Amino acid sequence: MKHTLFSKIYLGYLFLIVILSTLIIAFTLPGMKKSYIANLKEELVFLAQSIEDDVTAYIDRGDYAGLDSFVKEVGRRGRQRITVIAPDGTVLADSREDPSTMENHSRRPEVQGALAGRIASSLRYSSTVKEEMLYVAMPIEDGGHIVCILRVSFFLKDIRVLLDTLRRDIVTIVAVVALVALIAALLLSRTITKPIGDFVDKVNLVAEGNLDTRIILKGKGEGELKVLADSFNAMAERLQALVDDLSAKRDELENTIASLSDPLVLIDEEMKVVLYNDAFGELARKEGAYTQSSTLDKKPIWEALRSPDLVPFIERTKEDGRAKREIAIDSSIFVCSGGFIAAAGETVIIFHDVTELKRLEQIKKDFVTNVSHELRTPLTVIQGYIETLEEEAVGEQKRYIEVMKRHTANLMNIVEDLLTLSGLEEGKVTANFADVDIRTVVSDAVELFRSKAAEKGLVLDADVAPRLPSIHGDAMRLEQMLINLIDNAIRYTDRGSVRIVVGADGESMRIEVRDTGIGIPRNHQSRIFERFYVVDKSRSRESGGTGLGLSIVKHIVLLHGGSIDVRSGPGGGTTFVITLPISRTPRG
Ligand SMILES: Nc1ncnc2c1ncn2[C@@H]1O[C@H](COP(=O)(O)OP(=O)(O)OP(=O)(O)O)[C@@H](O)[C@H]1O
Ligand SMILES: [Mg+2]
Structure with missing residues (x-):
């Protein structure tokens, strides 16, 4: 670029100089020649005028021989040729030739001009001296008529020599000026293109990444x-x-x-690893797929980590924007959180190792299950003996035994709940799935609570849509689910009503348990399905609640492939909504 710019500017100057020089030469030379000839003419006229009187004197005297020698004398002094011609064209005297040998000159153009009374000139070939000449003829008059014509001429050969010298001078000057101009143009072009060239170099440096490049002029x-x-x-x-x-x-x-101590990986649209931290590298290495030295960059994620759940999880993350789930990798369990970065088409996944947590949780669960099992037999024995004692008790004893009986029953309930729950959680329960008529299940559950509701002065009713489809499920478990919900509704409602509403659309059945009770504050709603979670501990203790009911409900709902939701506000009553699929073959 530097060179093209330089050559463009320089060639531009060159062209301009050549054109100008040619124009100068082309226009000056003819002009010079013209003005030179004009000058010469004037000189010739001046010469003619200076000898005009002498010539007139000779003619007046009729001394033609004298005239001829006078003319020859003058002609010898200069380089001009002088000719005196009579009005009839006869040559009277000539500085170079013998006039008697010369032909009649009346037809010469300059002579004709002079005969017409003016100073005339002509540039032509002379037949007398056999050369090209410039002629100037002037009439010499006396009393209105022409006495003779005085013609002065100059050899063009001389003019040409002069003109050639002149031309050479001009060409030399123009050439020198042009050369100087060319050198100046060269320097000028360099001055202009040099900084631009430097600029280009600097810009290229920046383009190559040398950002500390600066231009100093x-x-x-x-x-x-x-x-x-x-x-x-x-x-x-x-x-x-x-x-x-x-x-x-x-x-x-x-x-x-x-x-980050948790493994993190970023993968691109094609599920290839883009970025990962040391923890992830270690995780991938632990699996044995990669050695210490090999890099995971650009490796497909399913090669880096071998888990059948991983790719479906990434696809879910991409679909939903974010996702979270437990994934087993090798013998460890990770809670994976995924986020999809739509703009880049990339997915980031963080693996949180919960293996130890899971192990502890399992130990806890196993402990609870074992203890519950161990408690059931002695409790049954105690209950049996209490009943025997009850029959023989008298006076105060009756009250003591009544208290013992109630607490033992509570304890038995808890043990039963815990065993049910662990069974459900482990997925060990053998559910008896069959076509269930939900109408019967609802009315059976409601009947169980008739007296209890009446005791508290609550309205208890069921609004079941006619002609409901039957659902595939475990009738016992579904009843257990409803019992727990109605039990809660009555327990946490002091006045008003408890209603069970059942309806269905093509795909699912919707069971709602509504009450007008104390409600559940929003911040507790997400946790009430956890084991042993109670909102108001003192109230629960009073009413004998342990916080296991809703956990059981949730597991039963999940067992049937459904979902449970709660809507409530403090004092505004509570509604539990259960959705169960109709035409689904449930697991279990
Ligand atoms: N209908 C309701 N109205 C208000 N609060 C409720 C209702 N249902 C549940 N809760 C709240 O949720 C908590 C958890 O309910 P859950 O049934 O699991 O336990 P519980 O009723 O306390 O004890 P139990 O194990 O005997 O059922 C309850 O302690 C209560 O605070
Ligand atoms: Mg309950």
């Missing part, structure tokens, strides 16, 4: 070039600041990711 540097240099420097500075900032942020991010 030599000399004062003003005008466009300075503005350009300043703008360039400002741009490079901003670019550098931006890149610095960006790389600092990147470093920070990389350090953050690296310092």
Whole structure:
């Protein structure tokens, strides 16, 4: 680019100089020749005028021989040829030839002009001297008539020699000027293109990534070039600041990711590893697929981590934007959180190892289950003996035994609940799935609570849609589910009503248990399905609640492939909504 620009400017100058030089030569030379001849003519006229009186004197005297020698004398002094011609064209005297030998000159154009009374000139070939000549003829008059014609001429050969010298001089001058101009143009072109060339070099340096490149102009540097240099420097500075900032942020991010103790991986659209931290590298290595040295970059995720659940999980993350689930990798269990970065088409996954937590949880569950099992037999024995004692008890004893009986029953309930729950959680329960008529289940459950509701002065009713489809499920478990919900509704409602509403659309059945009780504050709603979770501990203790009921309900709903939801606000009553699929073959 530097060169093309230089050659463009330089060739431009060259062209201009050549054209100008040619034009100068082409226009000056003919003009010079013309003015030179005009000058010469004037000189010839002047010469003619200077000898006019002498010639007239000779003619008046009729001394033609004298005239001829006078003319020859004058002609010898200069390089001009002088001829005196009579009005009839006869040559009276000539500075070069013998007039008697010369032919009649009346037809010569300059003579004819002079005969017409004016000074005339002509540039032509002379047949007398056999050369090209410039002629100037002047009439000499006396009393209105022409006495003779005085003709002065100059050899063109001389003019040509003069003109040639002149031409050579002009060409030399023009050539020297052109040469100087060319050198000046060369220097000028270099002055213009040099900084631009430097600019280009600097821009290329920046393009190659040398962002600390700056343009320093030599000399004062003003005008466009300075503005350009300043703008360039400002741009490079901003670019550098931006890149610095960006790389600092990147470093920070990389350090953050690296310092995470949980494995993290970023994968692209094709599920290939883009970025990962040491913890992830270790996890992938533990599986044996990769050695210490091999990198995971650009490796498909299913090669880096072999788990059948991983790819479906990533696909879910991509669909929903984010996802979370437990995934077993090798002998460990991880809670994986995935996020989809739509703009980049990338997915980030963090693996949180919960193996130990799960193990502890399992130990806890096993302990609870074992204890419950161990308690059931002695409790049954105690209950049996209490009943025997009850029959023989008298007075105060009756009250003591009544209290013992109630507490033992409560304890038995808890043990039963715990065993049910662990059975459901482990998936060990053998559910008896069959076509269930939900209408019967609802009315049976409601009947159980008739007296209890009446005791508290509550309205208890069921609104079941006619002609409901039957659902595939375990009738006993479904009743247990309803019993728990109605029990809660009555327990946590002091006045008003408890209603069970059942309806169905094509795909699912909807069972609602509504009450007008104390409600559940929003911040507790997500936790009430956890084991042993109670909202108001003192109230639960009073009413004998242990916080196991809703856990059982939730597991029964899940067993049937359904879902449970709660809507409530403090004091505004509570509604539990259960949705069960109709045409689904439930698991179990
Ligand atoms: N209908 C309701 N109205 C208000 N609060 C409720 C209702 N149902 C449940 N709760 C709240 O949710 C908590 C958990 O209910 P859950 O049935 O699991 O336990 P519980 O009723 O306390 O004891 P139990 O194991 O005997 O059922 C209850 O302690 C109660 O605070
Ligand atoms: Mg309950």
